[in-house]
Amino acid sequence: MPTSARRQQLTIKQLIVFIGPFILATFYTISIHRTTHSSVVDNGIKYDHSSSSTQIIITTQQHNNNPTIMSDLNHDYTNDDYRAFLFGQHPIHGLLLLYCSRKKKKPPHFQAPGGHVDKEDFDAALARLQDTSISSSVDEDSSHPLLLLACKIGAARELYEETGIDLRNDLHRFQPVLLRSKKDGLFTTSCVLKHRLFFRVCFTDDDFVTQGFDSMVALGISQSMNTEAPMLMLKLSEEHQGFIFEPDPRRAVDLLVQHSGGKVSTALDMAIAQGEIKDVTASLERNEPDVIVGHPMSNEAKDHTETEKGVLDCFECC
Numbered sequence: 186m187p188t189s190a191r192r193q194q195l196t197i198k199q200l201i202v203f204i205g206p207f208i209l210a211t212f213y214t215i216s217i218h219r220t221t222h223s224s225v226v227d228n229g230i231k232y233d234h235s236s237s238s239t240q241i242i243i244t245t246q247q248h249n250n251n252p253t254i255m256s257d258l259n260h261d262y263t264n265d266d267y268r269a270f271l272f273g274q275h276p277i278h279g280l281l282l283l284y285c286s287r288k289k290k291k292p293p294h295f296q297a298p299g300g301h302v303d304k305e306d307f308d309a310a311l312a313r314l315q316d317t318s319i320s321s322s323v324d325e326d327s328s329h330p331l332l333l334l335a336c337k338i339g340a341a342r343e344l345y346e347e348t349g350i351d352l353r354n355d356l357h358r359f360q361p362v363l364l365r366s367k368k369d370g371l372f373t374t375s376c377v378l379k380h381r382l383f384f385r386v387c388f389t390d391d392d393f394v395t396q397g398f399d400s401m402v403a404l405g406i407s408q409s410m411n412t413e414a415p416m417l418m419l420k421l422s423e424e425h426q427g428f429i430f431e432p433d434p435r436r437a438v439d440l441l442v443q444h445s446g447g448k449v450s451t452a453l454d455m456a457i458a459q460g461e462i463k464d465v466t467a468s469l470e471r472n473e474p475d476v477i478v479g480h481p482m483s484n485e486a487k488d489h490t491e492t493e494k495g496v497l498d499c500f501e502c503c
Contacts, residue, residue, distance in 0.1 A: 273388050278411075359384040362384060
């Protein structure tokens with residue numbers, strides 16, 4: 186072999202020996218990254234699918250100045266079975282309880298509106314928290330804003346599905362219920378009991394169907410099961426066969442014992458002890474006869490919707 190050809194061959198071999206390890210290392214790194222960090226970036230959120238459960242990694246910078254929010258946004262709640270319930274109270278008629286008689290393993294019993302918080306609820310909450318234009322959705326006093334907002338969204342969804350009351354765009358009306366002293370709870374809002382979050386909503390007449398009862402019955406609209414039923418009607422889901430208003434929250438505690446393993450009843454009892462839910466029996470008894478229940482006379486409408494016991498101040502009345 187000519188000397189020049191031999192020199193060229195040696196040069197090529199030396200080049201391969203020199204750069205070969207770098208090429209192999211590069212391909213190995215890319216392969217490992219694709220295998221262990223399969224991810225998709227969507228709307229500023231990186232969804233990491235490398236493990237059995239999807240983890241959400243925040244890539245947006247808008248909440249970097251709030252370590253509490255950033256910590257919660259990066260927490261994976263998808264493996265936890267969280268539920269959200271609400272104690273909805275009308276300032277005159279009392280707590281709204283739904284009647285269920287179709288549970289195979291339970292006798293007929295009453296329930297508070299609410300249920301499981303779905304993955305879609307957490308997705309919606311995360312999107313809201315990342316949108317600076319609706320940053321008011323964040324409860325600044327909460328150490329778990331993502332969980333709290335997702336549970337509000339879930340509770341509003343369940344309320345709509347179970348009763349037809351649509352507060353999905355009025356999440357500010359869902360106020361966390363104080364179940365214990367804040368200093369005693371892991372959550373600053375202290376509305377959590379056994380993976381269940383509890384909220385209170387002060388209902389007004391406008392939240393219900395109040396007219397055309399005869400025609401509404403054919404459409405599945407139901408009146409309450411109270412002996413003297415107010416003209417406040419609901420579109421119940423197939424899961425529930427009726428509803429009542431209970432003015433005495435202590436009696437409601439007994440009626441809810443069968444619901445969600447007794448946790449809802451326990452939470453209501455704790456809320457009463459904290460002064461969060463009031464007895465409105467006296468309000469019902471002093472309701473004047475010239476006022477149609479559920480329909481204030483025109484000159485008294487303001488008293489029932491604004492001034493009367495602070496309905497719109499959210500549970501000054503309840």
